[in-house]
Amino acid sequence: MSAPTKRHVPLLIGYNKSKAAVRGRGRKVEVQMTSMIDMFTILVVFLLEAFSSDGQIVSLSDALTLPKSQSSTRVTLKLEIQVNRAVIVVDGDPVVQVTPEILATGNAIPALVSRLRDHMEYNRRLRGTLTEEDMKINIQGDVSIPAILLQRVMASCSEAGFATQNLEVIKDEGGGGE
Numbered sequence: 001m002s003a004p005t006k007r008h009v010p011l012l013i014g015y016n017k018s019k020a021a022v023r024g025r026g027r028k029v030e031v032q033m034t035s036m037i038d039m040f041t042i043l044v045v046f047l048l049e050a051f052s053s054d055g056q057i058v059s060l061s062d063a064l065t066l067p068k069s070q071s072s073t074r075v076t077l078k079l080e081i082q083v084n085r086a087v088i089v090v091d092g093d094p095v096v097q098v099t100p101e102i103l104a105t106g107n108a109i110p111a112l113v114s115r116l117r118d119h120m121e122y123n124r125r126l127r128g129t130l131t132e133e134d135m136k137i138n139i140q141g142d143v144s145i146p147a148i149l150l151q152r153v154m155a156s157c158s159e160a161g162f163a164t165q166n167l168e169v170i171k172d173e174g175g176g177g178e
Contacts, residue, residue, distance in 0.1 A: 078133075078166070079119060081112075083153055084142040090115050103148055108156040116160035136164040 082089040088096040088109070095115045096102065102109060116137075123134050137157050141150050157165050 078136045078138050079116075079162075080138045080140060080168075081153060081157070082140045083145055083149060085145055088112060088153065091119070098149065102152065103146055105148075106152060108159040109152050112153065112156040113160045116157060116162065120161055132163075135162050136166065137162040138166045138168050140168045 079091055084098075086098055087094045088098065090112070093115075096109055096111045120130065120134070124130050127134070139150075139153060139157070141153075154165055
């Protein structure tokens with residue numbers, strides 16, 4: 001057999017042995033799981049705190065521009081009605097198209113009352129009873145809608161049995177006089 005070349009010498013010296021086995025002379029290498037778990041726990045808590053939001057998340061339609069206010073009352077998530085110049089949307093579903101007839105005199109809008117009563121009846125069947133919280137509703141009204149339309153939507157909510165109606169606004173951070 002011929003002598004090994006320089007190219008094969010390093011392979012022969014460390015043949016079938018890892019550097020850890022050569023250094024540790026057969027000791028098993030163990031990973032310290034307690035320290036790793038502690039580190040991941042701290043990381044998760046930090047990320048949860050960093051990304052937690054202070055208020056409620058409210059979905060806002062692109063077709064709406066909410067009025068500004070200096071109110072500091074927080075919004076609670078309830079059934080939402082979105083009102084703009086073209087359509088009235090209940091919980092994401094278009095219910096009524098805004099027509100000149102709706103903008104004429106009158107009180108409640110029958111199609112809206114029917115949809116709201118259906119929602120209340122669904123909650124009653126689901127929970128067995130209705131609480132005061134179930135009789136609250138949030139209304140998002142565009143700044144450019146006529147007052148009569150907002151009045152008719154609120155009258156429809158009252159007729160359907162929603163005792164508390166909250167108008168959602170965007171908090172005005174300015175607060176000072178100009």
